[in-house]
Amino acid sequence: MDKDQRMTDTIIFVGAGLLIGLIWFKVYVEPREEFLMEVAECMSTVEDQLVTSNGQVDPESSYALCSNIVISNRNEK
DSSP states (O other): OOHHHHHHHHHHHHHHHHHHHHHHIIIIIHHHHHHHHHHHHHHHHHGGGGBOTTSOBOHHHHHHHHHHHHHHHHHHO
16 A cells, blocks of 8 residues: 555545544534533522422432423424
């Protein structure tokens, strides 16, 4: 294999890796990050309503409630 062929193969390999990474970012990371930010915003607004008997906020309950709210809001759009 000559030097030009190895350079071409390297460029194609790196380009394909960058393309796969960009697609993964656009398809999975951005929507997931947007969803989590909406859930976090909701959790900060409903935490007063979810105080347990010992005065603590139950994070599992608030996450479950807010994720259901965000999912139902997205389904309505």
